[in-house]
Amino acid sequence: MGHxxxxxxxxxxxxxxxxxxxxxxxxxDKELSPSEVSRRNLLRGAGVLGAGAAATGVLGxxxxxxxxxxxxxQVVSSSHQPRGGYxxxxxxHHIHTRYSSDAMYRVIDxxxxxxxxxxxxxxxxxxxxxxxxxxxxxxxxxxxxxxxxQIKDTLVFQGLEWNIPAAEHGTVFVHPGKxxxxxxxxxxxxxxxxxxxATAGTSANEALAIAGVNFLADAVRRREIGDAxxxxxxxARKGIDSPHEIRGWRDAQPTIxxxxxxxxxxxxxxxxxxxxPGSARGLYDxxxxxxxxxxxxxxxxxxxGGFDWMxxxxxxxxxxxxxxxxxxxxxxxxxxxxxxxxxxxxGPNSDFNTxxxxxxxxxxxxxxxxxxxxxxxxxxxxxxGATSFSYAAVMQALREGRVWVDHGGLISGLDxxxxxxxxxxxxxxxxxxxxxxxxxxxxxxxxxDLAGRPxxxxxxxxxxxxxxxxxxVTGPASDKDTFVAPNTKVVKSYEVGKNTGSVTFVHSLGAVxxxxxxxxxxxxxxxxxxxxxxxxxxxxxxxxxxxxDADPWKDLWFYTNPIWVLPRR
Numbered sequence: 001m002g003h004x005x006x007x008x009x010x011x012x013x014x015x016x017x018x019x020x021x022x023x024x025x026x027x028x029d030k031e032l033s034p035s036e037v038s039r040r041n042l043l044r045g046a047g048v049l050g051a052g053a054a055a056t057g058v059l060g061x062x063x064x065x066x067x068x069x070x071x072x073x074q075v076v077s078s079s080h081q082p083r084g085g086y087x088x089x090x091x092x093h094h095i096h097t098r099y100s101s102d103a104m105y106r107v108i109d110x111x112x113x114x115x116x117x118x119x120x121x122x123x124x125x126x127x128x129x130x131x132x133x134x135x136x137x138x139x140x141x142x143x144x145x146x147x148x149x150q151i152k153d154t155l156v157f158q159g160l161e162w163n164i165p166a167a168e169h170g171t172v173f174v175h176p177g178k179x180x181x182x183x184x185x186x187x188x189x190x191x192x193x194x195x196x197x198a199t200a201g202t203s204a205n206e207a208l209a210i211a212g213v214n215f216l217a218d219a220v221r222r223r224e225i226g227d228a229x230x231x232x233x234x235x236a237r238k239g240i241d242s243p244h245e246i247r248g249w250r251d252a253q254p255t256i257x258x259x260x261x262x263x264x265x266x267x268x269x270x271x272x273x274x275x276x277p278g279s280a281r282g283l284y285d286x287x288x289x290x291x292x293x294x295x296x297x298x299x300x301x302x303x304x305g306g307f308d309w310m311x312x313x314x315x316x317x318x319x320x321x322x323x324x325x326x327x328x329x330x331x332x333x334x335x336x337x338x339x340x341x342x343x344x345x346x347g348p349n350s351d352f353n354t355x356x357x358x359x360x361x362x363x364x365x366x367x368x369x370x371x372x373x374x375x376x377x378x379x380x381x382x383x384x385g386a387t388s389f390s391y392a393a394v395m396q397a398l399r400e401g402r403v404w405v406d407h408g409g410l411i412s413g414l415d416x417x418x419x420x421x422x423x424x425x426x427x428x429x430x431x432x433x434x435x436x437x438x439x440x441x442x443x444x445x446x447x448x449d450l451a452g453r454p455x456x457x458x459x460x461x462x463x464x465x466x467x468x469x470x471x472x473v474t475g476p477a478s479d480k481d482t483f484v485a486p487n488t489k490v491v492k493s494y495e496v497g498k499n500t501g502s503v504t505f506v507h508s509l510g511a512v513x514x515x516x517x518x519x520x521x522x523x524x525x526x527x528x529x530x531x532x533x534x535x536x537x538x539x540x541x542x543x544x545x546x547x548x549d550a551d552p553w554k555d556l557w558f559y560t561n562p563i564w565v566l567p568r569r
Contacts, residue, residue: 265335
C-alpha cells in the first residue's frame with residue numbers, strides 16, 4: 001500500500017532473469033531514474049556493484065537484488081487505491097535544500113527522488129535564520145511552484161524549520177496559496193528564536209513561541225492562508241523541549257500544534273564511516289546543557305531503534321500526553337541535507353551569505369559515505385489516511401492523527417480499527433475515538449500488508465512481531481512537566497516472521513469500563529531490550545542505539561498513532 005513508480009522486467013520461465021538497470025553497468029547513470037542512480041551509488045560505495053552484487057552491513061545480508069533481480073528495481077505503486085475508506089499517502093515534512101546554509105540540493109532534486117521512490121507529499125523546510133528571513137522564503141518559492149507543475153503526482157508544500165523560541169526546531173508549513181510566502185515571512189521575522197535572539201530557555205521566550213502558534217491560527221482564521229500546521233522536530237535531541245512547553249504549544253492551539261517527530265531524520269549518521277566510527281542515528285549524541293530540562297534522564301539524549309526517546313519509551317512522555325486524552329501525533333522524516341552514498345558537492349563559486357542559497361550542486365565526484373541522510377522516502381515514511389489526493393486532505397489527516405510511520409519499508413500497508421465486538425461495523429481508525437456504553441466488549445483489528453518487495457537497500461524486510469500497547473486515560477495532569485504514564489504497558493504481542501502477503505490480528509479488550517487508548521508498534525526483531533530504561537512493563541522494546549555503530553537497516557520498526565475508547569456512563 002505504498003506508492004511510487006515501478007519498472008517491470010519480465011522474463012520467461014527457464015530463461016535467465018534480466019538484470020535490473022541499476023545493476024547493469026552497461027547502462028550509464030544518465031539513463032536511470034533518480035532512485036536507481038542513488039541505489040547504484042550505494043552499491044558502488046560499498047564496492048559490490050556488478051551482476052553478482054551481494055552486500056552486507058548497510059545493505060543487509062545478501063541483497064535481494066542478487067537473488068531476485070527481476071524485482072530489485074521495483075518500488076511501490078502510486079495508484080492511490082483507497083484502503084478502509086482512505087487514500088494512504090506517504091510523505092515527509094522535514095527536507096532541506098540549497099536555501100539552507102548546511103544543505104546543497106535543489107528543490108527539484110528532492111522532489112524527483114521522493115516521487116521516484118513513492119512519496120505522495122513533502123514539505124520543503126529550509127532553516128529559519130536572519131538570512132532566510134530576509135530573502136530565503138521568497139527565493140525558494142518559485143522553485144517549489146515549478147516543482148509542483150513538473151511533478152504533479154507529489155504534493156509539494158512550502159514551509160520552514162522554525163527555531164522555536166526557548167526550544168528546539170519545528171516544522172511550520174501552510175496550504176499553498178497567494179499568501180504562503182507573505183505569511184511564512186512574517187511568521188519567521190516575528191517569531192523565530194534565532195532572528196529574535198530568543199533561544200534561551202526563559203519564560204518570555206516560551207511565551208514568544210506560544211505567540212507564534214497563535215499567529216498561525218489567526219492567519220488561518222482570517223483566511224490569509226488555507227491552513228497551517230506545526231510539528232516539533234527531533235524533540236529529545238538536546239533535552240530543551242520540556243514537557244510543559246510541549247503541553248503549552250498543544251494546548252494553545254490544538255488544531256495547529258499537532259505533534260512531533262517520533263523518529264528523527266539523519267538516520268544514516270549511525271553507519272560506520274570509511275575512516276572510523278559513525279556518529280549517532282538522528283545525530284542524537286548530545287549531553288544536557290544549561291537550557292535542558294533537568295528532569296530528563298541521560299538516556300533521553302539517545303535514540304532507540306532509530307526512534308526518539310519520547311516515543312520509544314512505553315509509559316514515557318508521549319504516553320503521558322495520550323493518557324491525558326490529548327491528541328499529539330508522531331511522524332518520521334528524512335531531515336535530508338546531504339545524502340549518504342551520493343556524489344554531489346555544492347556548486348562552485350557559491351556565496352550563501354550574500355545570495356541566501358548555494359549554486360546548483362555538481363555531481364560525479366567521489367561517493368560520499370560520511371553524509372548522514374537519505375533522500376526523502378528512501379528510509380523514513382509518514383503515511384496519512386487522506387480523504388482525497390489534495391493538500392487540504394493531507395493536512396487534515398495529519399491533524400486528525402490518521403498516521404502511521406515506518407523505517408526501511410518494514411511493511412507496505414496497515415489498517416487498524418477499534419470497534420464494539422460483534423457489531424459488524426468497520427470501526428474507528430487511527431486517531432479516532434470510539435464511544436461505547438460502559439462495559440461494552442471491544443476489539444482491535446489489525447491487518448498488515450507485509451513488505452513483499454526490496455527496499456532501497458535492496459532487501460525485503462521481514463516483520464517479526466507486532467505489539468499492542470494500551471494505557472488508561474487519567475485526565476489532565478496536575479504537573480505540566482510530568483513525562484510518565486505508569487498504567488501504560490504492552491498487553492499483547494503477535495509473532496509474524498514472514499515478508500509476503502498480509503496478516504490479520506484480532507485482539508479482544510474484553511468489557512471496557514474505563515477510558516483507554518491503544519497504539520501499535522512492530523519490529524524486524526533484530527534488536528531489543530527488556531525494560532526500556534525504567535519502563536519495566538516493556539518486555540521487549542527497542543534497544544538504545546550505540547554511538548558510532550548503529551546500522552539503520554538492521555533495526556527496523558513501525559509505529560502507529562493511538563485510538564481512544566471512551567465509555568459513557
